[in-house]
Amino acid sequence: MSSSNTPLLYTVGTPNGHKASIILEELKDAYAGFQYDFQKISFQKNEQKEPWFLKINPNGRIPALVDRSRDNFAVFESAAILLYVAQHYDTERKFSYDPVQDPDLYSEQLQWIFFTHGGIGPMQGQANHFYRYAPEKIPYGINRYISETKRLYSVLNDRLTDRDYLVGPGRGKYGLADINAFPWVRSWRWAGVDSLEAFPNVEAWLKRISERPQVKNGLNVPEPQGPPMTKEEEEKAAEEARKWILQAQK
Secondary structure (H helix, E strand, O other): OOOOOOEEEEEOOOHHHHHHHHHHHHHHHHOOOOOOEEEEOOOOOOHHHOHHHHOOOOOOOOOEEEEHHHOOEEEEOHHHHHHHHHHHHOOOOOOOOOOOOOHHHHHHHHHHHHHHHHHHHHHHHHHHHHHHHOOOOOHHHHHHHHHHHHHHHHHHHHHOOOOOOOOOOOOOOOOHHHHHHHHHHOOOHHHOOOOOOOOHHHHHHHHHHHOOHHHHHHHOOOOOOOOOOOHHHHHHHHHHHHHHHHHHOO
16 A cells, blocks of 8 residues: 555446556556555445545445545546546556547547446446346346447447557557446456357457456455356355345445
8 A cells, every 4th residue: 555645546346446446557557656545445334325435426436536646636437537547647648648639539538438438337237237136137127238238349349340459540559448448348247248259359359458467456456356256156146245236226
């Protein structure tokens, strides 16, 4: 852990939480002297709804970031956190683009960030809910959101034709748009997507990103991730999590 003059991330090991921890780990590796701290929020205790946390994020969701080096400036919403830390700490634009120097690439970056934030995240999140957590199995809801998740994956797959990353000239440059989408798409099986066979470019992109040491570190925040679960283990984990997840969504 670092000093009290660093960004402090409040998080849980969810796709949205991992977006923030991955970019912070990338910055930590790329820039000498950059550090951050994190604090795990307990969904089981409904900490994200406590008054102290609602002062940071009025919506009562994770992740949230308090930049203690900038008079405790608070940022909520995962995509907003990515853009904020890039603005202030990615000074050499290793993972982002300058809106003045590279306005077209900056716009392209925003478009793909918003595509995930407004599309993949909400739709796959609903697939997770109906497939894993809903107290009643509703086939229409399950099929609707899994199908829409797959459709959005097809958009990514087309974009990644002859490309390594979502944004940038040529084969693209790894950056914010990839970090914003990766944690959701890597959780495809949890959302009820049976296979990535129809999305070979997405599958290759996932493998490419997951091999980065900084990404591995980010996925282990706020706690280490275990090995991939079997189908039976997934079902047991979903059953154990269902009660407190439904409570946390209120």
